[in-house]
Amino acid sequence: MRPSLILAADGSERGLTLLHQVLVHLGHSVVLAATGAEAVAQAARHRPDVIVLALQLDGEDPLNTLRALATRGWAATTPVIALADATVFSIPRAPFAAIVPKPIVLPILAAALQRCLRPEVVPLESGAAMGMRGVQWIVLDEGGRRAAPCG
Helix, strand or coil: CCCCEEEEECCCHHHHHHHHHHHHHCCCEEEEECCHHHHHHHHHHHCCCEEEEECCECCECHHHHHHHHHCCHHHHHCCEEEEECCCCCCCCCCCCCEEEECCCCHHHHHHHHHHHHCCCCCCCCCHHHHCCCCCCECCECCCCCECCCEC
C-alpha cells in the first residue's frame, strides 16, 4: 500500500517545515505550498489524498483557496483539514473535514488524518489511552463533523 499523499499549505516557512516533519513522521508523502495559489497548483499537479491548510496564508482568505479547488471536480471531494491558531476567532466549519489547533498536537492531527483517509476507523477517544493526560481529542462523526470532545 502506497503512503498517502498530503498537500500541506502554510504561509510561514517555519510552519511548512514543521508540517513536513510531522507528516513524514506519520508515514505520509508530502507536497508543500506557501500560498493559496500554490496550493491550488500543487493540488492540480499531484492530486493529494488530503489537504492540510493553515488558515493564515499571508493575508489570503482560505475560503478563496477552497473555492478555487472546488472548481476542479476531483478536488471538490478531497478532504481539507484546517489548521487554526488562537488568533482565528471565527472559523466557518462547513467546508472543512476537521479543524486542528495550532500549535499542532501530533495525536490530534494524526486522528484527523486517519479519519479522512480511513473513515471506517474510529479515532481514539482519549489522550489518557496513550498516557497523554489532559489532551483533548477532536472526535469526528461518520460525516466528518466534530462530535463532543472526549477527555
